[in-house]
Amino acid sequence: xxxxxxxxxxxxxxxxxxxxxxxxxxxxxxxxxxxxxxxxxxxxxxxxxxxxxxxxxxxxxxxxxxxxxxxxxxxxxxxxxxxxxxxxxxxxxxxxxxxxxxxxxxxxxx
Amino acid sequence: xxxxxxxxxxxxxxxxxxxxxxxxxxxxxxxxxxxxxxxxxxxxxxxxxxxxxxxxxxxxxxxxxxxxxxxxxxxxxxxxxxxxxxxxxxxxxxxxxxxxxxxxxxxxxxxxxxxxxxxxxxxxxxxxxx
Numbered sequence: 001x002x003x004x005x006x007x008x009x010x011x012x013x014x015x016x017x018x019x020x021x022x023x024x025x026x027x028x029x030x031x032x033x034x035x036x037x038x039x040x041x042x043x044x045x046x047x048x049x050x051x052x053x054x055x056x057x058x059x060x061x062x063x064x065x066x067x068x069x070x071x072x073x074x075x076x077x078x079x080x081x082x083x084x085x086x087x088x089x090x091x092x093x094x095x096x097x098x099x100x101x102x103x104x105x106x107x108x109x110x
Numbered sequence: 111x112x113x114x115x116x117x118x119x120x121x122x123x124x125x126x127x128x129x130x131x132x133x134x135x136x137x138x139x140x141x142x143x144x145x146x147x148x149x150x151x152x153x154x155x156x157x158x159x160x161x162x163x164x165x166x167x168x169x170x171x172x173x174x175x176x177x178x179x180x181x182x183x184x185x186x187x188x189x190x191x192x193x194x195x196x197x198x199x200x201x202x203x204x205x206x207x208x209x210x211x212x213x214x215x216x217x218x219x220x221x222x223x224x225x226x227x228x229x230x231x232x233x234x235x236x237x238x239x240x
Contacts, residue, residue: 002154035226037155044205044230045147045155051224088155090226097220098171099145099157 003028004089004102011108017077020105022089024070028100032092034072036065039086039104048087049074076107084109112136114206114231121237127194130234132206139187140164143209145227146180146191150202160209161189169213169220196238206231 005023012018022034036049047056049065052072064075076083089102117131132144146158159170161180168180179192189206211225 032223033226037227044233045207045227046230047226047228050210050226050228056228086154090155092222092225094219094221096172097215098159098169099225101155101157104154 002103003093003096003100004091006087006089006102006105008103009106009108011110012076012079013110014079014081016079017075018079018107019076020074020087020089020107022072022074022102024072024091024100026070027095028070028091028093029067029072030070031094034065034067035090036063036074037088037090039088041085045088079109081109083107112208112229114208114229116204116206116231116234119235119237121239122196123240124196124198124238126196126238127192128196128236129190129192130204130206130236132189132191132231134187134189134208137208139182139184143213144180144182144189145207145209146178147205147207147227147230148174148202149205149233150199153202158191158204160213193236196236198238200236201238203233203235205233 033051037045038048039045052067053065062078086104088104093100113135115133120128140163143160145160148156158174161168177194181190207227208229213222
């Protein structure tokens with residue numbers, strides 16, 4: 001069981017907006033930044049969002065992150081076929097003294 | 111440009127040991143912590159731990175204490191992960207990942223409000239099978 005909770009799957013059609021949730025606790029999301037990673041099939045994870053809602057260079061602003069209390073979410077607007085991937089949320093956990101990940105959400109573009 | 115290049119796939123028998131490498135370039139090796147992340151087949155990401163590139167001090171996630179050992183060779187900007195007494199459940203892809211942010215430890219706990227992985231290696235598949 002992952003410390004952060006994500007839905008195992010999400011889906012949408014091209015052009016739609018989809019959101020992926022990430023639920024944690026006061027020791028992780030509630031007190032630290034949240035990050036999102038995208039893992040395309042057969043590749044290494046890639047940083048998608050950092051510090052709750054910041055974009056690394058090269059990441060389109062179709063991707064956006066937000067955080068409220070002990071939950072966070074990733075929104076993808078203008079869905080494209082190339083967005084089909086696994087998405088993971090992550091945060092530092094003060095109680096565990098380390099990084100915790102969500103279980104991952106597999107996004108399917110129908 | 112920043113690059114993390116990992117060693118090739120490994121096939122090992124149960125009980126054996128394996129050492130994975132992560133050779134870096136494009137940045138000052140001692141300025142960033144190196145982390146290791148595990149991904150079992152069809153599963154999610156698990157943080158294995160990190161190593162301080164200045165002191166060589168390793169920190170392991172609770173599930174990875176005992177058989178997992180981090181090391182560094184700063185002369186060649188390379189990090190290593192050694193896994194001993196391999197078990198079938200160690201079969202996974204292991205990623206090295208450079209971290210942004212600082213960790214502060216005291217009183218038996220470590221804290222970091224801001225800690226994330228900005229560059230990743232391509233991964234090394236370790237298969238443990240008799």
